[in-house]
Amino acid sequence: MRTHSAIAEPGAIRWTLTAFAVAFLALFVALPVASVFLQAFEHGPGAYLAALTDPEALSAIRLTLVAAALSVPLNTVFGVTAAWLIAKYDFAGRGVLLTLIDLPFAVSPVIAGLIFVLLFGAHGLLGPLLSRHEVRVIFAVPGIVLATTFVTFPFVVREVLPILESQGSDQEEAAVTLGASGLTVFFRVTLPRIKWGLLYGVILCNARAMGEFGAVSVVSGHIRGETNTMPLHVEILYNEYNFVGAFAVASLLALLALATLLAKRLLGDGSHGGQGQPGASQEAR
Amino acid sequence: MSALPRDAARTEAPPQSWRLRRSGLLPGFSFTFGFTLFYLGLIVLFPLAVLLLKAAQLSPSQIWGIVSEPRALAAYRFSFGASLTAALLNALFGLLVAWVLARYRFPGKALCDALVDVPFALPTAVAGIALTSLLAPNGLIGRLFDAVGIQIAFARPGVVIALTFVGLPFVVRTVQPVLLELDPALEEAAAVLGASRLQTFLRVLLPAIFPSLLTGFALAFARALGEYGSIVFISGNLPGKTEIVPLLIVTKLEQYDYAGATAIAAVMLLLSFLLLLAINLLQTRTRAARAVRK
Numbered sequence: 001m002r003t004h005s006a007i008a009e010p011g012a013i014r015w016t017l018t019a020f021a022v023a024f025l026a027l028f029v030a031l032p033v034a035s036v037f038l039q040a041f042e043h044g045p046g047a048y049l050a051a052l053t054d055p056e057a058l059s060a061i062r063l064t065l066v067a068a069a070l071s072v073p074l075n076t077v078f079g080v081t082a083a084w085l086i087a088k089y090d091f092a093g094r095g096v097l098l099t100l101i102d103l104p105f106a107v108s109p110v111i112a113g114l115i116f117v118l119l120f121g122a123h124g125l126l127g128p129l130l131s132r133h134e135v136r137v138i139f140a141v142p143g144i145v146l147a148t149t150f151v152t153f154p155f156v157v158r159e160v161l162p163i164l165e166s167q168g169s170d171q172e173e174a175a176v177t178l179g180a181s182g183l184t185v186f187f188r189v190t191l192p193r194i195k196w197g198l199l200y201g202v203i204l205c206n207a208r209a210m211g212e213f214g215a216v217s218v219v220s221g222h223i224r225g226e227t228n229t230m231p232l233h234v235e236i237l238y239n240e241y242n243f244v245g246a247f248a249v250a251s252l253l254a255l256l257a258l259a260t261l262l263a264k265r266l267l268g269d270g271s272h273g274g275q276g277q278p279g280a281s282q283e284a285r
Numbered sequence: 286m287s288a289l290p291r292d293a294a295r296t297e298a299p300p301q302s303w304r305l306r307r308s309g310l311l312p313g314f315s316f317t318f319g320f321t322l323f324y325l326g327l328i329v330l331f332p333l334a335v336l337l338l339k340a341a342q343l344s345p346s347q348i349w350g351i352v353s354e355p356r357a358l359a360a361y362r363f364s365f366g367a368s369l370t371a372a373l374l375n376a377l378f379g380l381l382v383a384w385v386l387a388r389y390r391f392p393g394k395a396l397c398d399a400l401v402d403v404p405f406a407l408p409t410a411v412a413g414i415a416l417t418s419l420l421a422p423n424g425l426i427g428r429l430f431d432a433v434g435i436q437i438a439f440a441r442p443g444v445v446i447a448l449t450f451v452g453l454p455f456v457v458r459t460v461q462p463v464l465l466e467l468d469p470a471l472e473e474a475a476a477v478l479g480a481s482r483l484q485t486f487l488r489v490l491l492p493a494i495f496p497s498l499l500t501g502f503a504l505a506f507a508r509a510l511g512e513y514g515s516i517v518f519i520s521g522n523l524p525g526k527t528e529i530v531p532l533l534i535v536t537k538l539e540q541y542d543y544a545g546a547t548a549i550a551a552v553m554l555l556l557s558f559l560l561l562l563a564i565n566l567l568q569t570r571t572r573a574a575r576a577v578r579k
Contacts, residue, residue: 007469007472007473007476007482007485009482010482013482014389017381017384017385017389018385018389018391020381021378021381021382021384021385021386021397022385022391022393022397024378024381024382025382025397025400025401028378028446028449028450028453029400029401029403029404029450029453030400031419032412032415032416032419032450033403033407033415035415035418035419035425036411036414036415039418074324078320078321078324078325081317081320081321081324082317082321082324082325084313084317085314085317085318085321088311089311089314089317089318091314091318095565097321097325099561099562099565100325100329100330101325101329102561102565103329103333103561104329105561106507106511106557106558106560106561107333107511107554107557108510108511108512108513108530108531108534108550108553108557109511109513109514109531110511110513110531110532110534110535110550111336111511111531111534111550111553111554114336114534114538114546114547114550115332115333115335115336116332117538118332118335118336118339118543118547119331119332119335123541123543124335125335125338125339146328149328150328150329150332153328153329169310169311172311173310173311176310176311176312177310181312182311182312182313182316185311186313204406207406210408211406211407211408211409211410211411212408213408213409213410213513213514214409214513214514214531217513217514217535218535218538231408231409231410231411231514232410234410234411234414235410235517235518238414238518243418246414247414247415250408250410250411250414250415253407253408253410253411254407254411256406257403257406257407257408257411258406260406261399261402261403261406264402265399
């Protein structure tokens with residue numbers, strides 16, 4: 001269709017529009033990302049490595065990995081279950097359920113942190129109960145895991161659901177007719193067909209879990225070496241004018257983001273009707 | 286966030302799957318239903334309900350007093366104004382980027398398409414320090430504006446730029462698939478009937494993509510309202526001037542003013558609910574309109 005001259009813009013307009021769009025993306029997106037790496041290496045690779053091997057940086061990296069290792073599997077199990085439920089069964093309230101699952105997208109990260117403070121904090125609903133049993137949730141690792149889980153709640157559902165819906169239930173029904181149990185159907189029929197979309201959903205969920213700032217900031221208490229995650233450590237270093245340190249830790253998070261985008265290219269984008277194999281969606285774009 | 290705009294592009298399930306689902310042949314409904322509701326309730330609904338419960342313990346006059354104090358009003362005004370400006374900028378630039386990516390071939394197009402998703406994947410704190418260091422008075426770009434006396438970082442323009450960065454993917458990813466799906470016959474008919482290219486765009490194309498543009502705008506606006514990570518670095522956080530609502534909530538919390546934080550957060554939560562409902566309605570309509578066109 002682009003070859004029909006009747007419905008194409010003159011070359012000059014085409015190139016002007018393209019130039020504006022490319023310039024906008026270069027200035028607004030590419031430059032900030034590039035500047036992260038440039039500033040991280042401003043004082044050479046030695047200073048970069050020193051900033052990353054600093055004990056507090058290492059402890060922040062460790063805590064970020066722990067929080068993601070707990071919240072991502074939880075949301076993956078939930079995401080697959082909820083996507084199966086919504087795609088495979090017809091029941092009243094499917095739309096309401098989907099809207100409720102989307103809620104964490106609409107809630108400010110700060111409010112996501114606040115609700116757990118109101119629930120588990122010293123003055124919170126369950127605060128007195130927790131302090132009686134000397135359990136710490138807020139200003140401790142459990143609060144960070146909870147806040148992270150809340151914020152990354154919808155990601156896996158939203159990646160897996162469109163794939164399940166586009167595939168229909170024919171194969172699952174055939175398997176059930178032939179006598180397979182529900183779990184067998186899921187692991188032998190459904191899972192192989194959604195695995196790449198699911199993998200991308202998990203990678204996306206993980207990227208958001210590791211990069212979450214607002215919600216974690218509210219519940220963490222910023223105790224150095226104890227409740228500092230990588231994004232919080234970036235903030236502390238930046239506010240202390242330790243720019244090389246801040247950008248060095250930030251560069252790890254930026255690499256994670258770039259790897260996530262690469263995974264999207266390689267695994268295909270589930271919501272464009274991927275057929276359960278890498279790159280299947282490319283033709284749809 | 287990423288899944289929301291693409292949801293607008295989601296193709297409806299083929300009709301036969303509806304029929305099969307209704308037949309109820311697959312086992313496991315009660316287990317998956319029970320588990321989904323339990324987990325949703327535990328992680329999302331119960332904690333959110335606690336916020337509303339805490340807010341309900343305050344008297345209406347108390348809430349009004351907190352929400353209407355000058356500092357809170359200024360924060361609401363600043364958050365709304367900056368988010369609205371950023372969402373408008375996103376609608377404009379997002380439409381441009383979506384148009385160019387959907388219609389033209391040029392070297393580096395795949396890279397540009399990938400760049401659009403960067404704000405989804407890049408942690409907001411990283412975006413915040415990167416933009417701040419570029420736009421600060423001594424930064425690479427900020428210095429150019431500082432020379433002519435314009436302050437970007439630690440002032441309103443910086444906040445708008447950061448919010449535009451964060452919201453960029455929403456408009457592009459809702460408009461782009463609609464542009465790709467448009468039937469060229471419509472444009473050909475307009476051209477044959479003597480319409481200029483600009484007329485065709487304004488009277489044929491724009492009405493067709495407008496619902497998706499509006500959806501992308503609303504998504505970018507909703508995202509901007511709640512944004513915290515990048516703004517806390519770039520805004521300078523001057524109370525009454527460049528203080529956003531999420532930051533005010535954090536400040537109240539740090540001063541152990543739980544009632545204040547709760548009241549302001551509850552108002553914002555209700556606004557977010559309304560926006561989410563409006564967006565869902567828009568997306569349902571967009572999807573229905575596209576189903577008819579197909």
